[in-house]
């Protein structure tokens with residue numbers, strides 16, 4: 296993994312569409328307080344649909360104290376010492392699933408729609424290339440995580456399955472859980488823009 300960090304040369308500074316400068320780097324043990332503060336700034340509705348229970352302090356503690364790049368590669372965006380986005384690539388250690396990586400991403404509402412989410416997805420896809428993965432996936436809630444669905448599709452992800460009415464939304468209505476997938480060999484798709 297040290298090699299991976301060297302290849303991706305973290306920490307790296309990127310400039311967003313509005314000129315904001317942000318540092319990208321892997322999550323560190325010392326990020327516990329900042330990560331907790333970050334998720335407190337995320338709207339309840341966004342948090343409700345996330346896979347991890349980011350409201351629970353013990354979950355944040357677990358994420359920051361047991362960083363294991365063989366399981367999860369978490370990349371954060373930092374500005375003025377505060378985390379403003381968290382993106383992660385989840386790998387399975389089960390041999391039969393070793394070529395698949397699942398992406399998860401959350402951006403602070405104050406920094407959305409200026410290219411940060413897209414950039415982080417591309418970062419994770421580049422890491423997936425390095426790891427030799429074949430497929431990257433997103434599991435998203437239809438009609439409730441539309442920004443993420445659009446972001447994934449703009450990167451070349453395609454919907455490959457819909458699990459009907461698998462999700463209970465915040466208002467008690469049933470929604471589909473959709474699986475979006477991208478072949479890692481289609482590298483030209485995500486750096487097209």
Ligand SMILES: CC(C)(COP(=O)(O)OP(=O)(O)OC[C@H]1O[C@@H](n2cnc3c(N)ncnc32)[C@H](O)[C@@H]1OP(=O)(O)O)[C@@H](O)C(=O)NCCC(=O)NCCS
Nearest residue numbers: 399400401402407408409410411412413442443445446449
């Ligand atoms: C999804 C999310 C990460 C996008 O982050 P972002 O920094 O705003 O994304 P970008 O500015 O890079 O936008 C990338 C693409 O996403 C899509 N997108 C982003 N916000 C959108 C919105 N409000 N409505 C529609 N499409 C949107 C667009 O296709 C955009 O492409 P464009 O820049 O060419 O228009 C952010 O909205 C978020 O954190 N949402 C809540 C958490 C979530 O749903 N996570 C997914 C669970 S894994």
